[in-house]
Amino acid sequence: MVRLMRAVVLESYGDVEVLQLKEIPDPVAGREEIVVDLAATAMNRADLLQRRGMYPGPPSEFEVPGLEFAGTVAEVGADVHAWSVGDEVMGIVAGGSYAEKLVINQRQVMAVPAGVGLPDAAAIPEVFLTAFDALVAQGGLTSGRWALIHGGGSGVGTAGIQIAKAVGARVIVTASAAKHAACVELGADEVVDYQNERFEERVAAATNGRGVDVVLDIIGGDYLVPNIKSLRTGGKILQVGVMGGGKVEVPLGLLMPKRASLIGTVLRSRPLEEKAALTQQFIHEMLPRFEDGTLRPVIDSRYSLGDIAAAHTYMETNANIGKILITMA
Numbered sequence: 001m002v003r004l005m006r007a008v009v010l011e012s013y014g015d016v017e018v019l020q021l022k023e024i025p026d027p028v029a030g031r032e033e034i035v036v037d038l039a040a041t042a043m044n045r046a047d048l049l050q051r052r053g054m055y056p057g058p059p060s061e062f063e064v065p066g067l068e069f070a071g072t073v074a075e076v077g078a079d080v081h082a083w084s085v086g087d088e089v090m091g092i093v094a095g096g097s098y099a100e101k102l103v104i105n106q107r108q109v110m111a112v113p114a115g116v117g118l119p120d121a122a123a124i125p126e127v128f129l130t131a132f133d134a135l136v137a138q139g140g141l142t143s144g145r146w147a148l149i150h151g152g153g154s155g156v157g158t159a160g161i162q163i164a165k166a167v168g169a170r171v172i173v174t175a176s177a178a179k180h181a182a183c184v185e186l187g188a189d190e191v192v193d194y195q196n197e198r199f200e201e202r203v204a205a206a207t208n209g210r211g212v213d214v215v216l217d218i219i220g221g222d223y224l225v226p227n228i229k230s231l232r233t234g235g236k237i238l239q240v241g242v243m244g245g246g247k248v249e250v251p252l253g254l255l256m257p258k259r260a261s262l263i264g265t266v267l268r269s270r271p272l273e274e275k276a277a278l279t280q281q282f283i284h285e286m287l288p289r290f291e292d293g294t295l296r297p298v299i300d301s302r303y304s305l306g307d308i309a310a311a312h313t314y315m316e317t318n319a320n321i322g323k324i325l326i327t328m329a
Contacts, residue, residue: 002025002026003025003026004023004024004025004026005023005024005025005026005099005100005101006021006022006023006099006100006305006328007021007022007023007024007062007064007096007098007099007100008020008021008022008064008065008066008098008099008305008308009021009022009024009062009063009064010050010051010063010064010065011063013051013052013053014051014052014053016051016309016310016312016313017309018051019051019308019309019312021305021306021308022062024062024064024099026101027096027101027102027103028075028103029075029076029077029080029103030077030103031077031078031079031080032077032079032080032105032106032107033077033080033103033104033105033106034073034074034075034076034077034080034083034089034103034104034106034109035073035074035075035076035101035102035103036069036071036072036073036074036089036101036102036103036104036109037071037072037073037074037100037101038069038070038071038097038099038100038101038102038122038328039070039071039072039118039119039122039327039328039329040069040070040071040118040119040120040121040122040123040325040326040327040328041066041067041068041069041070041097041098041122041325041326041328042068042122042123042126042155042323042324042325042326043311043312043315043323043324043326044067044068044126044127044155045218045241045243045315046067046268047065047066047067047098047312047315048312048315048316050065050095051065051312057094057095057096058094058095060095060096063095064095064096064097064098064099065095065096065097065098066093066095066096066097066098066099066326067092067093067094067095067097067126067267067268068090068091068092068093068097068122068124068125068126069090069091069093069097069102069122069125070088070089070090070112070118070119070120070121070122070124070125071088071089071090071118071328072086072087072088072089072118073085073086073087073088073089074101076106077106080106082106082109083106083109087111088111088112088117088118088121089109089110089111089112090109090110090111090112090121090122090124090125091104091108091109091110091125091279092108092125092126092129092267092275092279093108094268094269095268098305098308098326100305100328105272105276107272107276107279107280108272108275108276108279109279110125110279110282110283110287111287113287113290113291114291115290115291115292115293115296116290116296116297119325119327119328120297120299120325121297122325122326123155123297123298123299123322123323123325124290124297126155126267127154127155127156127158127159127323128159128163128282128286128295128297129267129278129279129282130156130159130240130267131156131159131160131163131216132159132163132278132281132282132285132286133265133267133278134160134214134216134238134240134265135147135160135163135164135167135169135214135216135238136163136167136285137278137281138236138238138263138265139213139214139216139236139238140213140214140236141164141167141169141213141214142167142168142169143167143168143169144168144169144170145169145170145212145213145214146169146170146171146172146206146207146210146211146212146213146214146232147160147164147169147170147171147172147212147213147214147215147216148171148172148173148174148199148203148212148214148215148216148227148230149161149164149171149172149173149174149188149215149216150173150174150194150215150216150217150218150219150223151174151175151218151219151241151243152173152174152175152179152183152188152191153175153176153179153182153183153320153321153322154218154320154322155298155322155323156216156218156240156241157173157175157183157218158182158183158186158298158321158322158323159298160216161173161183161186161187161188162186162187162294162295162296163286163295164187165186165187166286166289166294166295169213170189171187171188171189171190172188172189172190172191172192172199172202172203172206172212173188173190173191173192174191174192174193174194174199175191175192175193175194176193176194176195177193177195177196179321180193182298182321182322186298189206190202190206198226199226199230200226200227200229200230203230204230207232210232211229211230211231211232211233211235212230212231212232212235213231213232213235213236214235214236214237214238215227215230215231215235215236215237215238216238216240217237217238217239217240217241218240218241218243219241219242219243219244220239220241220242220243220244220245220246220248221242221243221244221245221246221247221248222244222245222248223244224237224248224250224251224262225251225254228251228254228255228258228260228262229254231258231260232258233258233259233260234258234259234260235258235260235261236260236261236262236263237260237261237262237263238263238265239262239263239264239265240265240266250262297322297323298321298322298323299322299323299324299325300320300321300322300323300324301314301320301324301325302324302325302326302327303324303325303326303327304326304327304328304329305326305327305328308326311324311326
């Protein structure tokens with residue numbers, strides 16, 4: 001007998017009415033995989049793009065969005081030794097977390113931190129791994145250096161502020177005025193109102209003209225030139241999103257004298273080995289920080305899986321500070 005689960009399935013693309021809650025077959029674990037009963041998932045900007053047909057998920061019989069999760073191990077494959085049924089876990093997936101169950105390779109899974117618990121842990125994996133990878137693993141951010149983080153009130157932004165402070169760096173963020181207090185509370189040293197201020201001027205003033213070591217940018221578009229101006233010599237721009245547009249002229253005349261690096265990066269399309277390696281690095285360097293309270297998920301609001309259309313509508317207002325959690329109950 002085929003067991004069925006509830007999942008949000010995309011059979012077409014468009015506005016929120018294409019988010020259809022349906023029953024589909026439960027996933028089955030391969031030899032190195034586990035099946036997880038989800039307590040929650042959390043929304044990401046990529047979900048909005050996927051719904052509109054602009055960021056399709058991996059090939060599958062059913063296109064189920066969702067990039068992260070937290071839940072309880074329900075089934076383990078024959079070659080799984082690190083996890084047991086009943087373990088509380090979290091992680092990132094290329095798709096499929098808008099569902100009551102999912103299947104994932106055992107090496108991409110992390111234990112839910114004792115200080116967080118279910119379902120709030122679903123707000124951790126995607127944004128904290130993205131920010132850690134960009135700022136620390138690729139950006140080389142360390143104690144005493146400066147980071148510029150755009151979208152300080154977003155999921156990636158709130159995670160990035162905390163990670164930068166956890167490694168001893170100083171942080172400048174851009175955010176709308178309504179989100180400044182939240183950014184400061186998380187540890188931002190300088191907050192720029194991007195609607196009324198030129199952030200490159202604030203960066204120059206804060207760093208005595210030196211510039212920042214790393215830029216974490218989810219905006220793109222017209223931010224490229226002031227990003228380059230904000231860099232120190234040898235600095236890096238990590239482009240993790242293009243909310244402001246993906247097409248822009250690259251000013252090589254500005255980039256070259258600073259010996260700067262412009263690095264585009266995503267998590268979703270990386271091969272399993274790279275995702276597993278990043279997950280393990282994060283486990284060793286950052287996961288204990290959730291247990292001692294240095295890091296915490298920032299949750300703006302909570303919706304049930306049945307209210308997924310309302311959650312998408314809310315995210316499109318850009319009013320959220322931190323993550324929008326989707327619970328399975």
